[in-house]
Amino acid sequence: MQLIIPVYQRNYDWTIDNCNQLFNDLVKLKASNRPKHFFGSIVTTVADTIGNNRLVIDGQQRITTISLLLIAAIHAVNNHEMEIEDELKIDYAFEVFLKANFCSGARKQKLVPIENDMDAYDRIFEGVEDKFIENSKMTRNYKHFYKKLTIGEKPFTFDELLDVIERLQIISIELEATDDAQLIFESLNSTGLALTEADKIRNYLLMSLLSEEQKECYKNYWQKIEVLTDYNPSMFLRDYLAIIQQSQRPVQINSLYYEWKKYMDGRERKTELIQMLEYAEYYNKVSKGCLGSDKLSVKMKHLCNLKTDVVNLFFIPFLRYADKQKFDEKEVYDVIDLIENFLARRIICSIPSNALTQVFCALHREVVRSYKELSDAGIPHSYKYADILSYHLLRREGNYQLPRDTQFVEAIKQRDAYHLPKPAQVFIFERLENSINGEKNDVAKMFENKEVSIEHIIPQTLTDEWRVMLGQNADAISEMYLHTFANLTLTGINSELSNKPFNIKRDGYIDKEGNKQPGYVESIYRLTNYVKACDKWTEVELKNRADAIAATFLKLYPLPKTEYKPLARPIDEILFEDESFNPTNRNIRGYVLFGESHSVSTWKDMLVEIVEKVNEKYSDIVDTLYDAGAFFWSSPNEPYCTKLSTGKYLWTSMDNRNKIRCLHYLFDKCSIDESELVLLLEPIKNVQS
Secondary structure: OOEEOOOOOOOOOOOHHHHHHHHHHHHHHHHOOOOOEEEEEEEEEEOOOOOOOEEEEEOHHHHHHHHHHHHHHHHHHHOOOOOOOOOHHHHHHHHHHHEOOOOOOOOOEOEEOOHHHHHHHHHHHHOOHHHOOOOOHHHHHHHHHHHHHHOOOOOOOHHHHHHHHHOEEEEEEEEOOOOOHHHHHHHHHOOOOOOOHHHHHHHHHHHOOOHHHHHHHHHHHHHHHHHHOOOOOHHHHHHHHHHHOOOOOOOOHHHHHHHHHHHHOOOOHHHHHHHHHHHHHHHHHHHHOOOOOHHHHHHHHHHHOOOOOOOHHHHHHHHHHHHHOOOOHHHHHHHHHHHHHHHHHHHHOOOOHHHHHHHHHHHHHHHHHHHHHHHHOOOOOOOOHHHHHHHHHHOOOHHHOOOOHHHHHHHHHHOOOOOOOHHHHHHHHHHHHHOOOOOOOOHHHHHHOOOOEEEEOOOOOOOHHHHHHHOOOHHHHHHHHOOOHHHEEEEOOHHHHOOOOHHHHHHOEEOOOOOEEOOHHHOOOHHHHHHHOOOOOOHHHHHHHHHHHHHHHHHHOOOOOOOOOOOOOOOEEEEOOOOOOOOOOOOEEEEEEOOEEEEOOOHHHHHHHHHHHHHHHHHHHHHHHOOOOOOEEOOOOOOOEEEEEOOEEEEOOOOHHHHHHHHHHHHHHOOOOHHHEEEEEOOOOOOOO
């Protein structure tokens, strides 16, 4: 029987991570006493050929991958790079799993891939390496398996590998020619709502426990976690994993279950659930803005208005730490205030938010590490948490920075505040409105209930009256100020005021029915106070209001100050994403890539190693870069290039700036977040001129 992949199926596309997961499962299966390991379902139907051949409707990726693994093992034995006890098992594996000698067609391989993959598979099958199709994922995965079987700590003999493969268990669903294969396939994959990552994690944590312990752990821990996370624990579990593992960033939500399984290897389920519940309680406090005192809760709810969960990565471990250290209310308040300051300045200065994840993953660890360095050095101090936190916020540059006053004030006067994302708009205008003394207005709730909106004082469409008031530069003034803070206020009667003349907007008017319609003078919002006192609305008033609003923001969010200075470090950690970094005349000691540390002594070694490590994960993309740009070549250009493999050369004879540019190019093409790389450099020595 042949297994034929129909032409309508996708190409073979298992990643290196998929292959590693399968391989690691097989290694664990070998070490266990389990007779079987469930490998999923295989759905086939009758092929339109003579004989017993089957079309593979579902399962082609797993069938193909196991075939590549077996071929790699057979070639490794033939090349004397893998041990075997029973030589007859080579023929057995070949004939039973890889060949179909008695099928009716000329092709005798059991697997018949689609045309795009068949040539690559057949060349791998024959084992003539110089004829391999290098840009094929089949070739990539075959070579990856070959290395795992033959290099370093070899996990299997051939006999052992064949044994664990034969212990893989499948559900084989064989459809008849009269069955609707597509309908059955859809039913298999779309039966109701798909399991969430949290569902999978719950099952993983509970299913291995005995019945009574399952019930106990579900009731005492998991059920409470669900309540604390509003019955949607996936995002909490993502943040929890990042915090516990001290990651640079959380995993993608669709990879959460896979990463969770790796994390839980060797950990005790109940112990983990107890810890998860503790962290879930802090998650609830942060996400609800309920911190045990009215003052702290009100402060935290300001950040809740932003509707961003990125702050959880900082506040969950910080609040837990604050409780253990018995921080008083002021200490906690000052920390929340600093984070609010950091976010507000960045929002107004329009700094991209994609860098915040890495900042908030690292921030609490950095403060605690600073405390530890002082303690280890035996240096007495009286630094509060906020003192050290201020230093770590102020030291950041580029996309990670806390904007300074000059940049902040300029942005306040020029920022298009009208088109801010709605949560940011609610956050900023609520803070601006309630920074002015007087009874607090719950602007966030008013926005939610559609009781308030943002009002342009100069209307978006200029009328003749407005052109006269603004003067001969009316269009230029309107264009410059229209959407800025200076020309915006809060109102509950936006549509009624519309583009009416300024004096009517200010004082209101009598409608056709003789009813008084309110203007700014009746407004409950303190943001209109300045406008109420104006006789006209021209560029002079706009400039004055812009200055007043800038002064209010500076009072609300003063630039943090700190007397804390870190101890001298033996090494500088440079974020690759830091655009201001200058690598000229800097000595490198190592780097951190994908969370793993590596030592190097030259920039060239660093460049070559990183390219090779990226190639391991993204070889299908990296392969397309050769001869497509200025760094990757398919032919040698001595002495400027370094050979990576046959037909692959990297340009390495260039200065450090260009080496950095090469990595930026590589990361961009592979869609790798630049926060995944940190450079470890010797500190700059103080040199007197």
